[in-house]
Amino acid sequence: MESVTVDAAVAAAEMPRFDDGCVNMQELARLLIEQVVNEVMDTVAAAAAEDAGTSRNGYRDRTLNTCVGTLELRIPKLRAGSFFPGDVMGRHSRTDRAMLAAVVEMYRSGVSTRKVSGVAEALGAGELGKDQASRICERLDREVEDMNGRLFGPDVHFPYPWLDATYAKCRREGHVASTAVVTAIACDENGNRYVVGFDVVDTESYESWLPFLRGLRDRGVPGVLLVVSDAHGGLTKAIAEVSRGAAWQRCAVRLMRDCCAVAKSKSKGKRVARLLSPVFKAKDALVVRAAYHKAAEMADTFCPAAAEILDEAEADALAYLDFPPSHWKRLRANNVQERTNREIKRRSRVVQVFPSPESLIRLAGAIMADADDTWQQSRCFSQEKVGESWALVEKRGEDGWDTSLPTEVELTVASRFADSILAAAEVEMEREAA
Structure with a gap:
């Protein structure tokens, strides 16, 4: 009993502390995680060496940035063959998945890649250069591409799409230019809203809107009853050509x-x-x-x-x-697009000038993906209300318009x-x- 008390007292004395004497919980967690991970790697490497009929051959040091700080890991080496803890870190990555998620979320929230390094250092993850932060943020590309390229089945109908564009400064062909982010949000027959498409184009013109709207049609956005947008000449002309038979509501x-x-x-x-x-x-x-x-x-x-x-x-x-x-x-206004555009504007102000159209797509896509996830938690219309539109269309098809x-x-x-x-x-x- 006395030995346990002495050991506890020694452990308490060795705890990392701040200058005022309080225990540094983050540093304590870092030390404990570092010790446990190193011991687990030793155990797994010893078993691997025994199975391969070889022996251990020292260590190689490796750092890993995490949310609790930088871990000093000692990766065991084998005399024959190799050992690498792939379940702990990537071969070419010095940042764990939790920190990757934190950096991505910071970027989504509008923190520029130049500022991510300082935020990561404040979290105890050590230095994180802007180039490394940019590579991490490229992980968003897959999520954005999946959402922007998803196909809708023939049984899915979108009676009400809202179309709009907002502008951000972007470097294109060697100079900074105002670039349009065009977005399409639609309500399906169940009353749920979806981001059905977005893109970055030179200007909000007929030549830009036409292929964008044709792409929506090709990916399966049929059954349009009413398109809501502003009165931009190029947009209205493209709507009339692609969504024939649909009404148009001027915001x-x-x-x-x-x-x-x-x-x-x-x-x-x-x-x-x-x-x-x-x-x-x-x-x-x-x-x-x-x-x-x-x-x-x-x-x-x-x-x-x-x-x-x-x-x-x-x-x-x-x-x-x-x-x-x-x-x-x-339907009478484009409020759903207004709110989304304000969020894109708010977060793009931090970046000021995007270095490429791809980086602008990445940020706008991340914002739209967040909005798309949020909208799935509540409906824009109840399913019964959306059914009123189809019933009205069917009645007009049978009886004609009430003149x-x-x-x-x-x-x-x-x-x-x-x-x-x-x-x-x-x-x-x-x-x-x-």
Whole structure:
């Protein structure tokens, strides 16, 4: 009993400590792991030497960066044959899988490869050069390629795809240029969202969008009912060519921004936004259409350019009204893409200028892969709600489109509701101005 007490006291005295006397738990864990791994390698090497009819022949030193610090490993050598602990480390790697995962996650979170070395050193893993960090981050490529190249079966349908692009600075052909990251997010017939495609292109043009959309079609993204995007000329032309028979919804948020942008003053821009905001929130199709017309008429009195945009965009801005009302909130704007683009922007600011298109694809792909995994935990629509779209399409196929005009009473009621919501918007704007 006394011997056990003495041994415990000696062990406590030999524990690594900080300057203030507290036990350094990380260093203690590193020492214990280092001791256990070396002893296990000795035991396994001895058994291997006995089986091969040879003997041991010293050690070769090897370091291994881990999350608890740098391990000083002593790998046994044999006189005949070879021994290598492949289950402990890779032959050409000095970083364990846990540290690899940590570095990859840092990169996904927007930490530049130049800063990863300092973070790894703070974790106790020793120096990790930016070149080594870059090689580690290349492990993301396989995951990104698998997600971007997956094929969808003929039984899978995506009624609602959202398309958009965001820009980041990237070095291309010897100079830095603004480069477009184009993405496609779609909802399937079960109400789940997926990243169905992304790519890096020179510019957001028809020539860039067309092969991208054709690639989606070839990989199995059929059954499109409504495509949601902004009004970029090249994109809309490519959508019309590839997704024939599908409706196109012009993003209501982008439409409002376009109208505000043509206002000659900030106050007029705010007034335009005040008028349009309640229009798209109305829950009745007749009210929405009546309010849209009245908002355009009111905007014409102080901002004719905005009214002109609204007149030209009416059919595309209100395309979502032809679908079930329970879907309107998701379909009238491109919010799902806006959130994803903000995340790409936030993380790309740390890098500032990507050294190559491949590095930009790697980061954007990692972000999209994270989003894709998150979306599988919750549905965009319930399966019953998505079924409403297919039922509506089948009914229109049998009965044709409802071309009957609303009655005079319905138009009067809708007009009164439109007047009330626009009047409330005007009162609220005047109150803010005061």
